[in-house]
Amino acid sequence: MRIERIVLFGQAFSEGGAEAAADLAARLEAKLAYLFLEDSNLLRLAGLPFASEIGIDTACWHELELSTIERTLRTLASQAQEAVSSVARRLRIPWSFQVLRGIPSQALSEAASSTDLILLVRSQPYVGIPTRGEALAREIVSRSGAAVLYLSDGTPVQSPFGVVFSGKASEIPTLRLVAALARDFPGKLVVLSLDSGGGVSLDPEVQELLQDAPSSTLLTGIAPKAQRILRAAACEGLGLLALSIGDSPLPPEEIESICAKALCPILLLP
Amino acid sequence: MRSDLRLDAKTLDRRIDPSRLPFETTAELNExxxxxxxxxxxxSVRFGVAMEQPGYNLFVMGPSGIGKRSLILRFLEEWSAGRTVPRDWAYVFAFENERRPRALAFPPGKAGEFAEDMDRFVEDLRVGIPAVFDSDEYRARTQDIEQSFHERREQAxxxxxxxxxxxAIALLQTPAGFAxxxxxxxxxxxxxxxxxxxxxxKEKIQSxxxxxxxxxxxxxxxxxxxRREAQGKLRELNRSLVRSTVSNLLEELKAKYAEMPAICAHLESVERDALKNAESFRLPKEADALPPGMILSGIxxxxxxxxxxxxxxxVVVDQCGAKGSPVVLEENPTFSNLFGTVEHIAQMGALVTDFSLIRPGSLHKANRGYLAIDALRLLSHPFSWEGIKRALRSRQIRIEPLGEALGILSTVSLEPEPIPLDLKVILLGERSxxxxxxxxxxxFSELFKVVVDFEEDVDRSEAxxxxYAQFLADEARKGKLLPLDRRAVARLLEEGSRIAADAKKLSLRGxxxxxxxxxxDFWARDASAPIITEAHVEKAIAAAEARSGRIRERLREEVLRGTLLVDSEGESVGQVNGLAVLEAGGVLIGHPNRITARVRFGSGKVVDIEREAKLGGPIHSKGFLILSGFxxxxxxxxxxxxxAATLVFEQSYGMIEGDSASCAELCALLSTLAELPIRQSLAITGSINxxxxxxxxxxxxxxxxxxxxxxxxxxLTGRQGVIIPAANVDHLVLRRELLEKVEQGFFHLYAVQTVDQAMELLTGIPAGERSPEGRYPEESINGRVERKLGEFARRARSLSSGEAKT
Structure with a gap:
């Protein structure tokens, strides 16, 4: 799998997110793309006759006007663009900036492609209808086929690199990607093999990948529960945990729970 | 010539017989x-210093160079040694009003110790408290407080x-709030x-x-x-952490200074303040962004x-190691040097200060002791005199920086708490x-009740x-000079009389x-001599006179070249050699002046040309009027x-003051009236009544x-000499060369009591006394003068009767 673009999604600029995305783009020799999203819910709200907002600090109500909202969003976008260009220039990476308008999950899914790695920062500021980052991340992967890296602001991507593997063939590309990361960075590869009810029988390709890694660990018999997986990841001190969600035995809420509670960055793949 | 008025060489000899001195050299004089x-x-000094009532400060007066200062300081040092050592003083931060730092008193030497203890306390805090704030426990507890605040908000x-x-209504986040x-x-x-x-x-939705x-x-x-509640919790957390550290550190200090209630109270204030400002012990993050030199106080x-x-x-007064009450000599009594000051430092273009920049003055250092100041210098510095009086009146040392008092410096300053003042001020100055x-x-008289009047000379007695020789020996020892032999001492004693200008006195101008x-000593060493002899003293005296002798030399040269007309031979009517003295740079320079008189018939007016030309001072004019009265x-x-008579100092172009020429002027006038020539080989000085x-x-x-x-x-012809008042004979301490010539009969001094005696010496004619009939002998000086004046009177009478007839 070749990552061509590192996509940073934002509704307001996050310095930590931009730094992490740019750093990753530089490492993977990918292009940095910033997708600034203007939530159309907000624009609709401004058009309603009773639209008004309360200041978070002043607790004062005042009317919302469409022109004011648009101007404010433009300001936020230009600030984000300026910051991204500054980071990209510093790291000498190609970059682009695009303003999207729409419902966040839809707009982002449409803008992303399967060769993108989308960065979502947990504490990222947003405007519009609050969206749970974990749900958004899962939805983008499901809809666009792009990979999503879900991380906390300031948490680096580092080894050991873990991957949740349930033995399905559809998960092999994910395993392959993480093995490649372990090889390139380089770092330890940790495979968290989920307990499928039967015995452990590893595909020869999986065995080969494990052998090719500079060092590797295979953890087997892990129950397909978020809590168990997170505990195993914490024990191994993982710096990244990859999950293939397309054909995963983990239900969506377990996947979102892993995203929400993990101490390390979570890489979601189709 | 009346030889009975002549002074013989023996009378003029002021030498001291060296054999009367009971030592060979001053090296033997150790007392x-x-x-x-x-x-x-x-x-007076003993009384003034011992007197403890207020206002008994001292004014030590006398001419400069008499040794007032060294004597007073020596006395004070001896007096103060062993007396009670005064308290230490220190300024500390005033927590209730930081503009008014508190003054704390300590037993002698304890202020420095307390300062060191507090420095250690500060060091312990500086290390200990940030360590507490950096601990995992603190981080976890603060995160917990923050998290609880966020959760509370998020939950709401x-x-x-x-x-x-x-x-079916959504809460949206807008760029500035919620909707x-x-x-x-x-x-x-x-x-x-x-x-x-x-x-x-629609209404339902809107409602x-x-x-x-x-x-x-x-x-x-x-x-x-x-948020406030969370901050309160955080503050309480900080306080609890600081409390344990501060209290532990202060307990030890409180126990150490338990005997000193003021110090304990200050320590309590420190503790309260530390707890109140627990936040201040944390390093603010914004400071990291500031470049060095741009750091504000507190950030x-x-x-x-x-x-x-x-x-x-x-610590402003530290008596550590003191052995008695302090004796301070303030050489430069500026306002700041006397009363202390509050310094400022520049920060970000502003002048800022705090209690640590309070600097003590000499009043602080001399408190409960003695402060000596040169009076003239004190009066020369603006506000110093007023300040000293104020301090003595109020018995407090109040630090008020002069710049602020005058409004020159407009910046934040302090009003340090005044310190009680109890000291003797000793002013040293001239009598005037x-x-x-x-x-x-x-x-002045209320505050300086004790006057100490220093004598300039002492009777030259055997005792x-x-x-005096011991004094010279002591000075030689202190100055690491060579010892003096007895002849050198005798010569210096003689010079002591000359400086005193009195043969019966010795100068005390140390x-x-x-x-x-x-x-x-310089000349002795120059000649590689082991001791100072009479010759070296003589050379020193002569060299000193030569160094200051330029004006004297020039005046003499002008006389000898005939530019200034002064005869020393021959006779002349109405012309006499007067003697004047002028002072330049502390040196007296004598020089002869020709005085002439002219008379004619007139209205009884004697004119002093100097006075008319406004070149005569009031005392000179007074002398002249006395002459007219005579x-x-x-x-x-x-x-x-x-x-109608005129009198003049010939070739005098400056102010003439004093009445010492009035006798000479009278002699010139009498010579003119009597038409008797005056011997120009004589000069005369003296005032007349x-x-x-x-x-x-x-x-x-x-x-x-x-x-x-x-x-x-x-x-020198043997006819020359000087006529002086008999009352001045004791003041004669003449150069040795002159004495030799007197002894050899080449030069003479005459002491006169009356103008008649002076005129007889100057003219060689008897003055004459009034007979019982009331007439002077015809050819006597007085007879000739009276005859002349009688003629003038007759002419005046005849003129006035002629006018009456017409």
């Missing part, structure tokens, strides 16, 4: 001379959001769809939104309160240090200053010779004597004085020597 000839002054929003969702909007299929209802809704539906907005308002208005990497400065101690202050400053001693009273008393008695004058030695120098340069 301290004590205080020479200043019994009255030292008694979340509950509201849930309630809104039940009515509510109706939802349809998970998205905000677009305005077009909303407008198509039935009115009832629900309004209700939610009120709830949201309540939530948002609660947030600051929750920056040094912020904790800056804050902790308030717990340090500024004392009298001026006494006359013009009513407070003083040895102590500085002048020490100067001679040092210069004699003339009118002695001759033709029953007739009006009918002459209305009865014709000759009175003492000043500078007699310099005057005599000046005429002698002229005569010697021309040729």
């Amino acid at each position: 301290s001379p004590g205080v020479l000839g200043q019994a009255r002054a030292m008694e 929003f979340s509950e509201l959001r849930e309630r809104a969702l039940k009515d 509510f909007a109706p939802l349809k299929n998970g998205e905000v209802l677009d305005p077009e769809s909303f407008s198509k809704l039935p009115d009832e539906e 629900r939104v309004s209700a939610l907005q009120e709830e949201l308002t309540k939530v948002i208005r609660e947030i600051p309160k929750w 920056g990497p040094d912020a904790v240090d800056a804050f902790l400065r308030r717990y340090r101690v500024n 200053l004392y009298y001026l202050l006494h006359e013009f400053d009513p407070e 003083i010779v040895v102590p 500085r002048t004597m020490t100067d001679f001693l040092q210069e004699a 003339l009118a009273g002695r001759y033709v008393p029953e007739e009006p004085l009918s002459l 209305q009865k014709g008695r000759v009175q003492a004058i000043g500078g007699v030695n310099e005057k005599v020597e000046a005429f002698f120098d002229i005569c010697r340069a021309r040729s």
